[in-house]
Amino acid sequence: MDFTFTEDQLLFQESVRDFLVNEVTTESIRALWETKTGRSDELWQQLVEMGLVGMTVPEAQGGLGMNAVDFVLLAQECGYVALPENLVETVLVVAPLLAALPESDVRNEWLQKMAAGEARIAVGHSRNPLVSDAHTADAWLLQHNDEVHLVKARKKNMRRNESVDPSRRLHSIEWAPKPATCLAKGPAGKALWMQALNYGALGVAAQSLGLAQRMIDLSVKYTSERQQFGKPIGSFQAVKHHMANVAVQLEYAKAPVYRAAWSLANNHRHAGVHVSHAKIAATEAALLAARNGIQVHGAMGYTWEVDMHIFAKRAWALDGAWGDRAFHKTRVAKFVLKDNALIGASNTFVA
Amino acid sequence: MDFTFTEDQLLFQESVRDFLVNEVTTESIRALWETKTGRSDELWQQLVEMGLVGMTVPEAQGGLGMNAVDFVLLAQECGYVALPENLVETVLVVAPLLAALPESDVRNEWLQKMAAGEARIAVGHSRNPLVSDAHTADAWLLQHNDEVHLVKARKKNMRRNESVDPSRRLHSIEWAPKPATCLAKGPAGKALWMQALNYGALGVAAQSLGLAQRMIDLSVKYTSERQQFGKPIGSFQAVKHHMANVAVQLEYAKAPVYRAAWSLANNHRHAGVHVSHAKIAATEAALLAARNGIQVHGAMGYTWEVDMHIFAKRAWALDGAWGDRAFHKTRVAKFVLKDNALIGASNTFVA
Amino acid sequence: MELAYTEEQQAFRLQIRNWLKNHVPKKPLKSFDTEAGFAQHRKWEATLNKGRWGMVTWPEELGGRGCDLIEWLIFEEEYYRAGSPARVNQNGIFLLGPTLMEYGTEEQKKRILPKMATGEEVWAQAWSEPNAGSDMAAIRARADRDGDHYVINGQKTWSTRAVYADWSFGMFRTDPNSERHHGLTFILVPLNAEGITVRPIPQLDGLPGFAEIFFDNVRVPVENRLGDEGAGWKVAMATAGFERGLMLRSPARFQETARRLVELYRENQESADRDPMVREAVLRAWMDAEAYTLTTYQTACRLSKGGKIGAESSTNKIFWSELDQKMHATAMSILGARAELLPHAPAAQGVGHWLDGFLFSQSGTIYAGTNEIQRNIIAERMLGMPR
């Protein structure tokens, strides 16, 4: 039993954090909103060079062959800066999905290209009505029932759908499945899509932790500076308790997210339930951080002027992605309410 | 449209309040806990003399022939002092139920005796597993399916069941329905029992308003006096907001309770839904008052030493009486979720 | 107690219902936080005024109908039920209007109210300052007397509608040596006056729902003063009372949101029921909107019998603003992955207005005195807890 990250993992987190906090500022985010793609090729190449894009690509294809436990803290940092690039889905959904396919030229080639920064792939799962970052992708991984298709990206086939979060670039895609693009089907395909959903939900959960932390940090800073009635508003107990409530909820969302990462990386038989628990807990912490953060910012919290809304909007947007609350609660309910459920003391780490 | 009480109703409330606050002190309640019956015959006679016991008994039987609107503020005052006597059920359930029966010697005689203070009747409804105050009653109104039975009280047929509230005297009753004791049956009996349930629930709701108010008053007093960190704890914002939250919830429970009283008194076709809404809102206000009241009392709130627990326990006990939350929410759901439901603006006072 | 409408009240209701059926625009207007939408809404105010439905509580001689509070509530119910446009001039009609009737001179009333009524002049409030948000008494913007004019310098912020409005009203410090709520004066300022700069502030949806107003030696005649010099606080408190109280947030709005939420739930019931919280929240939405309505009627009846509105205005503000947030958050839950889409996104398929409502609801617990301030008021003034 060891519920800690390794020194290496923590150091990697720290260096990624330093990089992201410097490179992905709220100014740069606002600047990207005004661009057509909303994305920075330069930044993506930096992420490639740092090995981040290929982290979960197998070593044979030029990646680092790492897993969800290695990446979960980094996904958290992506949330902390509200990274607009589609890194988390790339690392946690696309690469594992491709890597789980039987060896083939198509699989190997795309994995190689991804890790090398020569190609990007966006993913469309039936639980998400739209495809994130379809516009900068070279190919799309798309679901048709149980089938996994890899389709070349074509501008004319996609249509932008604006999200509350201006950094999100969502697209509906028109396409018709063809045998030639099908990489997996039947039970294998079904399992792949379920795995993709779990990884996608883990990515949302991890980013939500970072988002919540960022909203706490912004709110603490703002309320420590902003004066009202002759003192910083952060000295009022009501303001403190709003923030303390977020801190408590965030604190108890972390371990479930890390556990879910471990369970996915280790193919634990209850990984799905662990993911659902993690996603519910982490997104709710982020939603509370958004609500209470806006509240303690006072009227400023309701504007585009302070940075709160950048993170609040990401939190709201991610909340429904990769399975909404109804989906994830249903999985929890099935696990908890069945006969001989593995609940109660001593069952938490049951194999 | 007139959503106010009459001068007379408000004056009656005031005088009853003055009387109860003087006569039913927390000392007298604690003293009664130590007695066998837990009841004061003397107090009951005073309630009779004030006309309270016979308020809803028809004038022909020596009562005041008044209705739920006339009594609802008084029931609230009974809650405010946590009156141990079974006045609210007597006035809101027993008398209306008897009065709704076709004229008969039995009906008239018992109503007369009740109003005159010569007899008491306890009521057993299928939604309540136990009968309150069966031990001081001369007769029991009991439910057997749709039948209404009036049965002579017999000590040997009842068994005490202790409640968390030492003032509550609950009894299980062993009895067998006989044709001779049956006063109503079939659809008429069913309607009577439904009416009894609605009146019983209204009584709980009204008392809950009073209980909540009392717990606010006790907590405000305690936190204004009790010093910590060099000032009264009531000056801390967290303590204030605990109380403000109760005040808001209480404020918005009142009008639903008064509307329910009016709807019952006027046989409104949706009276049942109005009662369910009122009961949910008022009991939840009382539960919150108990929780927050105990919390702001600090460790004292967890003892028998301060008076908080007298009212908290009554609130907890009444919460499940006359239909639990599941029952009342179901009625609300049926009303709100049906096709062409009468919801939305302009439907609140629809006839 | 008589919880039924009189025949007159029922007839009044039918009259409005009928008029609205014939006049409410079939196509929703654009947001009044856009220039085009503002113009559309201004036109709608004129239409309303022509039907004498603009300010039903105003006296007949001012274009109103002299309605009592119950009739006003009935009007609001029908107004929201019909899906009528939001009131672009609400700061004028519901806040300044009643204040003018209480404190204005005859000349002021005659000069201001008719144009307010037709929408010819739309009003913005100018309450807050950068360092006087919830602490309204910390006002620093100055109005110095210069003969029969005031010369105004300073800055106001969170001025709702100010981007496109014609006039503003607010408090200014006329006694430079005064502190807190002394020495303040209530002044009406045209937004096209020389020396005024309006800087739009984009709100959560990106539109400039409010603005900062900078005053640089802005000269306004003394006739633009409302109430006595130095009596601004008293006048403003009356206005704030209207804001927190009945007038701005009539129950009908929340009842209609609750009704639409019930519809949304029923349309998506199969998936929504997989999250038990949703059904719970939907039932509560109806109950709370109903409780808010009942309580408002109760207060209105009490007021019409000569009662005064007290700390209820604080419980009121907390209740509706949190109800509004809960209802919209529930809608977001029901919508799941679609919740994030803007109304014009093709995949939003007509549910995007819930997002707009959700964003808007975030401000309810903040403006007009944060809910934290309201809770202090309840604790101290209504419950008598120590300061």
Next chain:
Amino acid sequence: MELAYTEEQQAFRLQIRNWLKNHVPKKPLKSFDTEAGFAQHRKWEATLNKGRWGMVTWPEELGGRGCDLIEWLIFEEEYYRAGSPARVNQNGIFLLGPTLMEYGTEEQKKRILPKMATGEEVWAQAWSEPNAGSDMAAIRARADRDGDHYVINGQKTWSTRAVYADWSFGMFRTDPNSERHHGLTFILVPLNAEGITVRPIPQLDGLPGFAEIFFDNVRVPVENRLGDEGAGWKVAMATAGFERGLMLRSPARFQETARRLVELYRENQESADRDPMVREAVLRAWMDAEAYTLTTYQTACRLSKGGKIGAESSTNKIFWSELDQKMHATAMSILGARAELLPHAPAAQGVGHWLDGFLFSQSGTIYAGTNEIQRNIIAERMLGMPR
């Protein structure tokens, strides 16, 4: 990260499980807040000690097993899973014991720990005073030095277990001119000493779970001092850390409550599902108990690698105490009309213990520093917000 037990850990678990199966009393003991129940629980402590299961984290030479935190968590899981009796000496074992090991002299450890281990001496805490509840530094009870004795005068309150316990520990002011947390000394006082009066305080269930202790010239030898004179605050803070931290509220207790709540829900599902809130709360009970467990394991692993417990002890206390209240309130909802019945009421039919748990849960958000104090600590020390 390796979220699986080692073979040794699994073997350890089976060893405890086996021992408990053979030793846990089949019939529940009476409440230790009754005289008879106290004696029963004291006996159970002796039984535990005989099996060397009383203080598994203590060193072997003191009758423990030198268990690490993970083994302790495993022990607790099995302990609660088996429905074992509550620990009457928890103030001794979990609070004073660890404090003694950190600050006690060898003589003190030898004199006190073995009798604590066997339950021969049961300990009460004497933290609070009538005017020093959450503000522990406001202590006024005095201990005046008189040769090799302290003479104690004053009053303590909320002294858990003090009615039937043998010893108490607490802080006393040894420097009469000192203020706040200076000049305090940590002293152990036998409850049968001359000059001591114990007044039981009945708690919500009517039983004397705590007491006031009056000290009237109580003489205790200087050897009863723990740590240096005047260093009481530091010693007490260590103890309070144990209280808020891991030791008192191991996750197993809440996991078992959650499991029983799931059972109760399933037994009553038809009626319970009519209130959607119940199903929601039941799922949340499991999730939250699980989150609490995972987080505790995470902290334990961090601590065993040399980490220190910080403000987590405050988040921890808030989380478990509010979880406990929510779970018991949910049980009350499920039980409906039966919820109010005391366990021995015939109609309670075996569900009355939920009421006991509900009442007990009310204290969790209050003792060991109210949750309001904990939220202040989180905001100020963990988040760095201004005081």
